[in-house]
Amino acid sequence: MTVLVTGGAGYIGSHTVHALVDAGENVVVIDNLSTGFSSSLPRSVPLFIGDAGDENLIESVIAQHRVESIIHFAGSVVVPDSMRDPLGYYRNNTMATRSLLNSAVKGGVSRFIFSSTAAVYGNPDQVPVPEHAPTRPMSPYGSSKLMTEIMLHDTASAHDMKYVVLRYFNVAGADPNGRCGLSTIGATHLLKIAVEAATGQRAKVEVYGTDYPTPDGSCIRDFIHVSDLAQAHHAAVSYLRGGGSPITLNCGYGRGYSVLETIEAVRRVSMRNFAVQYASRRPGDIMTMVADTSRIRSVLDWTPQYDNLETIAGHALTWEKKLFSERGGLPQRAESA
Numbered sequence: 049m050t051v052l053v054t055g056g057a058g059y060i061g062s063h064t065v066h067a068l069v070d071a072g073e074n075v076v077v078i079d080n081l082s083t084g085f086s087s088s089l090p091r092s093v094p095l096f097i098g099d100a101g102d103e104n105l106i107e108s109v110i111a112q113h114r115v116e117s118i119i120h121f122a123g124s125v126v127v128p129d130s131m132r133d134p135l136g137y138y139r140n141n142t143m144a145t146r147s148l149l150n151s152a153v154k155g156g157v158s159r160f161i162f163s164s165t166a167a168v169y170g171n172p173d174q175v176p177v178p179e180h181a182p183t184r185p186m187s188p189y190g191s192s193k194l195m196t197e198i199m200l201h202d203t204a205s206a207h208d209m210k211y212v213v214l215r216y217f218n219v220a221g222a223d224p225n226g227r228c229g230l231s232t233i234g235a236t237h238l239l240k241i242a243v244e245a246a247t248g249q250r251a252k253v254e255v256y257g258t259d260y261p262t263p264d265g266s267c268i269r270d271f272i273h274v275s276d277l278a279q280a281h282h283a284a285v286s287y288l289r290g291g292g293s294p295i296t297l298n299c300g301y302g303r304g305y306s307v308l309e310t311i312e313a314v315r316r317v318s319m320r321n322f323a324v325q326y327a328s329r330r331p332g333d334i335m336t337m338v339a340d341t342s343r344i345r346s347v348l349d350w351t352p353q354y355d356n357l358e359t360i361a362g363h364a365l366t367w368e369k370k371l372f373s374e375r376g377g378l379p380q381r382a383e384s385a
């Protein structure tokens with residue numbers, strides 16, 4: 049019996065594929081390599097280069113590999129891009145998932161794990177944010193994920209399907225064994241920007257807003273190590289195999305660090321005093337986003353291993369150094385370009 053991972057060549061997907069293979073699972077990946085890299089995958093894992101919304105492809109993979117669970121990462125992930133191209137985001141995130149779910153129902157796949165996001169909450173009324181908090185996405189990206197959550201819920205109610213929706217907070221770090229990390233071209237994530245500065249690829253890090261009503265004036269985020277998040281996916285598969293009911297779970301550590309604290313952590317672990325420039329607020333930013341993690345900790349058999357900001361920063365830095373040296377200092381190109 050096999051776990052099908054869509055988007056498995058991407059950042060979070062590749063860490064999850066390694067975690068599943070490490071645990072002895074049979075895995076097959078579908079990825080169109082629009083932002084992913086086949087080199088991030090273990091050689092033993094079959095990769096089908098194609099679209100997660102291609103029903104013919106999905107149905108043949110489900111039948112050929114006797115797929116029993118699907119973990120669905122494939123999608124478009126850049127919030128500002130979703131503002132410029134909402135219909136593209138609804139197509140690649142919502143419509144492609146509709147096709148994938150149709151294939152899953154037809155193929156008799158009864159377990160589905162979905163990558164959602166804290167962006168579905170929008171500006172939270174209370175922090176830490178529990179799963180029952182109101183959902184008020186502030187971007188087409190967040191809306192496309194929330195629509196998919198609703199579609200998954202309705203599909204599972206009508207068919208023999210159980211699901212886990214995982215709402216990720218701020219994902220960061222890299223595989224401690226150096227097998228994969230964040231290789232995305234032009235990534236805008238804070239920790240990625242900071243390790244690029246620490247390796248001399250950028251002159252400075254800008255801090256978007258130091259006038260928020262927080263202790264040091266910068267925004268606060270709940271960073272989760274990507275390898276702990278990968279383990280949460282395996283735990284979610286086990287939960288459903290054990291008969292678990294459909295559920296939505298926040299994925300974070302339940303602890304917030306400010307933007308300035310995060311940059312300081314990168315400066316400390318890299319021992320590089322790169323320049324930091326205070327800039328104006330970034331439109332659409334939420335001030336404080338921290339997960340209430342009581343549900344994931346009680347429901348899943350999941351014990352985080354890397355709940356430490358310096359550890360996360362250190363692993364991100366090690367991966368960035370590796371990427372930079374492999375490229376010989378050249379800009380990176382998409383594999384599908």
Ligand SMILES: NC(=O)c1ccc[n+]([C@@H]2O[C@H](COP(=O)([O-])OP(=O)(O)OC[C@H]3O[C@@H](n4cnc5c(N)ncnc54)[C@H](O)[C@@H]3O)[C@@H](O)[C@H]2O)c1
Nearest residue numbers: 055057058059060079080081082083084099100122123165
């Ligand atoms: N990185 C984060 O902080 C974060 C936070 C919340 C949620 N998420 C969600 O996690 C998932 C993975 O994100 P990531 O950070 O690893 O991004 P990523 O861009 O590295 O991974 C996405 C992968 O999906 C593939 N892909 C995209 N559209 C596809 C399609 N139609 N068919 C087949 N493959 C396709 C890409 O080639 C890539 O390998 C996404 O669904 C994203 O919305 C990410």
Ligand SMILES: O=c1ccn([C@@H]2O[C@H](COP(=O)(O)OP(=O)(O)O[C@H]3O[C@H](CO)[C@H](O)[C@H](O)[C@H]3O)[C@@H](O)[C@H]2O)c(=O)[nH]1
Nearest residue numbers: 165166167217218236237238241254255256267307330333
């Ligand atoms: O160069 C930078 C980059 C970021 N930031 C700040 O750092 C914080 C984190 O920003 P990121 O862009 O790293 O992450 P976001 O919190 O904006 O968004 C991330 O987490 C969200 C969930 O909370 C969604 O999942 C989204 O897809 C994912 O990118 C924000 O206050 C941002 O203004 C800076 O100050 N300078």
